[in-house]
Amino acid sequence: MSDTYESLSKAVDDDGGVHTAPMATLRLINGAARLGPIVCATISKELSKHGLGHIPVKLPESSNEDVRIFRLGTQIADVVAAVQAPSHEGDEVLRTVGGMASDKIARIKAIIDE
Structure with a gap:
């Protein structure tokens, strides 16, 4: 499991440019206790700063849902x-x-x- 945006970025690269992760992982990387609209927007911006995009476009607010992360x-x-x-x-x-x-x-x- 990734614990930083850098390790997540490496996981994406190691997986050929696309990697699926639970929102719980992204929440923990972001250091947030709970997911909500502001936290999800922050995660999206941080992913972009690290050269990563995500599907769905609007990140889910449930820790149990998976998202697909890809290299921009x-x-x-x-x-x-x-x-x-x-x-x-x-x-x-x-x-x-x-x-x-x-x-x-x-x-x-x-x-x-x-």
Whole structure:
């Protein structure tokens, strides 16, 4: 379990740019006794300061709920942004990611069929 924003950032990087954590962990890292709108807003700002984004956009106020934390400035962040804010540019991002996955699957199938 992470106990600082730095260790959480390392966990995100160690997990390939995306990591799921309970709100209880974020609450403890922030040093708060309880979650509420102000604490959640502070956590969101601190994550951003450490180059991290999160889903959902509005952090839950329940310690039992999980959130997905991702590294900003990565392809994962681009996909998250494309899903959250529909646009023509976002559509292209999603098509690219989907196409890359399809290409990999096709190559794997070709290798298996040899």
